[in-house]
Amino acid sequence: MTISRPLIQGSLVALATPMTVDNQLDWDALKVLVQFHLDNGTDALVATGTTGESATLSVDEHLKVVGEVIKQVNGRIPVIAGTGSNSTMEALKLTQQAADLGADACLLVVPYYNKPTQEGLYRHFSHIADTVNVAQILYNVPGRTMTDMSNETVLRLAGHKNIVGIKDATGDPDRGEALIQQLPDDFAVYSGDDITAYELMLRGAKGNISVTANIVPQLMSQLCVLALDGQRDEAEALQQRLMPLHQSLFLEANPIPVKWALNHMGLIPPGIRLPLTPLSERCQVPLSDAMMSLGLV
DSSP: OOOOSSOOOEEEEEOOOOBOTTSOBOHHHHHHHHHHHHTTTOOEEEESSTTTTGGGSOHHHHHHHHHHHHHHHTTSSOEEEEOOOSSHHHHHHHHHHHHHHTOSEEEEEOOOSSOOOHHHHHHHHHHHHHHOOSEEEEEEOHHHHSOOOOHHHHHHHTTSTTEEEEEEOSOOHHHHHHHHHHSOTTSEEEEOOTTTHHHHHHTTOOEEEESGGGTOHHHHHHHHHHHHTTOHHHHHHHHHHHHHHHHHTTSSSTTHHHHHHHHHTTSSOSOOOTTSOOOOHHHHHHHHHHHHHTTOO
């Protein structure tokens, strides 16, 4: 299989994983959520990432979510599977299994907790890309992993035919722009930070892997269209309208607020797995206010 680059552009939703009140996966609600995005302009679905509570899913659950999303989407938009791990062998197996299920690409987070060196990161991602012939998107989120993949390491990895992009969740558009300027034109940088995503897209990023898009897929799709088209004034105006929602969705650790919001929109049950807990009362008011300002509740 030949991997084409860039693979995907626009608004990519970091899909939440619906759970019942007793924390079982809710397959009916997952279908509702996927259809919501198919109907509302989302350009691609990212299943079993951070927002999808990948850290608390069993391997069987993880792969079943990926498989169910792929089956329902049926080729209408790309499906990206989160397959990263701090174990290279586990990440490799998940990536291979997701590829076998038909994922269009896999999203691989920087290994967390064990704090590898830059050379360790290079070897980790290279080994998976050498072994599994599927499009792979790196994911740098130092606020969660405690290890920050340098631009230099990304540039080394960008030469691999199976590594097609990176989700940059540093929230630093200047750093992202510096990386974009050195990368091949067909290597995609995606923002992973809703607050700065429009700015990074204006500077050359190909899209946004978004938490906010769970709640307002049409508006996030519109924001991406404006930013990718270089319409700064219009993008900034829409971003200011969305800013209270962006901010309130991170008052507690993702996906705590977004799952509360989706539940109050009637899209999913309230389930969330320990060690995550339901949204605290002090955070419910600002999130509810932000949602009301956009006509969501």
